[in-house]
Amino acid sequence: MADGLYADGIAAGRLSGEEYDRNFSDLHPPLDHHEAAVEADRCYFCFDAPCMTACPTSIDIPMFIRQIATDNPLGSARTIFDQNILGGMCARVCPTETLCEEACVREEAEGKPVQIGRLQRYATDAAMAAGAQFYERAAPTGRRVAIVGAGPAGLACAHRLAVHGHDVTIFEARPKPGGLNEFGIAAYKTPDGFAQAEVDYVMAIGGITLEEGKALGRDFSLGDLRRDFDAVFLGMGLAGVNALGAEGEDVEGVERAVDYIAHLRQAQDLASMPVGRRVVVIGGGMTAIDAAVQARLLGAEEVTICYRRGQEHMNASEFEQDLAASKGVVIRHWLQPRRILADKGRVTGIELEYTVLKDGKLSGTGEALTLRADQVFKAIGQSFEAGVLNGSSASIALEGRRIKVDEEGRTSMPKVWAGGDCIAGGDDLTVSAVAQGRDAAESIHRALAG
Template identity: 75%
Template sequence: MTEGLFKEGIVPGRLPSGQYADNFSDLHPPFDRHEALVESDRCYFCYDAPCMQACPTAIDIPLFIREIATGNPLGAAKTIFEQNIFGGMCARVCPTETLCEEVCVREIAEGKPVKIGMLQRYATDTAMAQDKQFFPRAAPTGKKVAVVGAGPAGLACAHRLAVKGHDVTVLEAKPKSGGLNEYGIASYKTVDGFAQAEVDYILSVGGITVENGKALGRDFSLAELTASYDAVFLGMGLAGVNALGGEGEEAEGVRDAVDFIAELRQASDLADLPVGRRVVVLGGGMTAIDAAVQARLLGAEEVTICYRRGKENMNASVYEQDLAAANGVTIRHWMQPKRIVGVNGSTVGIELEYTAIKDGKLAGTGETITLAADQVFKAIGQSFDAAPLNGSGNSIALERGRIKVDAEGRTSMAKVWAGGDCVADAREDLTVAAVAAGRDAAESMHRTLTSNGRA
């Protein structure tokens, strides 16, 4: 550690300039050809494979691993992309330890699963490096579809529709496309600008026009889209962040974890990013882990995650929790925030109350503790903002504060589908689930558009 690390307050440059590149290097360096062949040889190629059943996009995992084993990584990539066009990013960020690898027969028998995620990355990276396109566009259908949101759900939907021959316009509020893949995932999980390289690869199929800086409710209305397009897909994700609801939340030094991660992802020089000496992160999901680990990698001396329930209740996987611990992050359970302690408007600490389960419900015990902190990150969940639907709330049914859809992604409004985090049954923080939702909605839209010409 250096002298700069011990500066009080929120300051940049806590580490030597050369250390940032090392700290934020690739979390899992990719397989080379030999490593991929050796690992693929461990697969039992199970009949009715449990790994495939555990995959939200139902990739034929035994098939693509066999294709790698026989020296055909491009064939493996095609098998992956047929089900998941974001196979490259999912190989990097998907919690395989709680999905396909958790149910791997090797894991059950030996405690060491086949490294499915690493093999998937090897195959998809090989295809992308050669700019190999597997899905040429079908003959034009003459149908136009609008997609709101250029995240995993929106772009997966757009790609599948474009392959079917439809013309797609994607409207994205942010300057860059990619959604959480670009703005919401830890830098060490997706290095070397991979998120944008993947977007470029997906868009290269043709038939997709992306308009950035276009927000629903500000630059266009849903009524305008339904009048101008044959079908509409809503994949705008979650715009709001849940409030702490405690005293002092507006103090300097308190910010949303998602904004911190987005700022870090877009930074040209990590040494310019200010970070506190003592950081507290509130929450128990992947966003909390990513914010905490990256604060530590930026040079924070002490980083503590505080979660209101127990370790087994955290949305972040045990693997991610262990990753945080390995990077010097302390995780404390059974405590909830009560107030931010401030001096002259700046954060100097946070008061938390211990919690327990009483009569089957989480409740405060009345006992409190105050932790020193000059920076507090809120990672206590995001909310869907229905206001941009431009008064369409009566036409689009909501459920639990999000858009209600049927099994095919249809909303209650004619011509409109939805998917990803903005829908009521979304599996939050899972890129792979958003991709599946966008893909499946596209298939439903295509069937409707080609069966009777109308949505």
């Protein structure tokens, strides 16, 4: 253990290989044939299906479940992919408990919804395992579209444009595609390299060129893209991380949760990941939960999430909060960071202030609490770095410090569309980003065809 010690209380290799394998195994094991048939039989196949309305991509859920019930998983996958080409990943990471499954009639009637997410995974996994490609490119149109960002929005947009016969070039700042699905989601939700397998499946349509390590604002400008392409789609997500606003937050041991998760997702050996004995995570969203749970799974002895508001205000779903608690994570509410405690430049603890809502406004009470910590993760939201849009003769209108778009994803700049987390109203969900990329592609296609 001493060889793995990086600093006070932070070490790699805290667990055995068997423990890492067990801790980071599939969160929701796939349904087998019999289990899928039994679960599909629970669906009422509602004509006025509330689950379908609750799905951001409007998948015909009763139809795909009926196809599973009639032993037609490939037909089911086609129904899913028609609306959501990243349906396999969404089946794994969507907060179905607050979307389609929450709206399920069986949830209303008996508190036990049809397991729509697991059924969706059953069908899409079957299609990918069979190498079933349901779409062919239309005749080449001669039109070229640039996409910035190979995340869910960009990939969905690229696939739909390729189906229509347009040539697509995706520019991705990172060394590999996938975006949030590859770098930002807990490893136990997408084991066995599924994110990259899905990228390969999407790219197999043809007509899509991927240029990695190319960043907007660094390697090319928006003006360059508008000059060289017939249309542009911006789907680069959020690159900035909000500051804690706490004294001393720049000391060693205070890290961005998104960076830690990305590092973990790319680690070839989980035993190489250093983690503290006492970890504090600041935030109340999915990233905070993912960072906290994975710290525990890596061997941290004490992990505490501190959130400035109450449980009912947390962005993380009730399921995710319960998951964290089941893994031994303590969630404390009504606490905001005030000061990072450090010794010799390394974090040793964090001082927090109790908070209260007064007339709808959050304020500190003056009462403080100190927690010992050798690792602190910041997970209080990400921000869009609008500076990457500079260098063009025109400017794109922003709303709430993100890109303003209309109902079709068009920005204020001619020839430029946008979708995903970088747009105003983005909700940091893979499924929403897919819907926005898909719909923008249809709008781009209409514009190019017209």
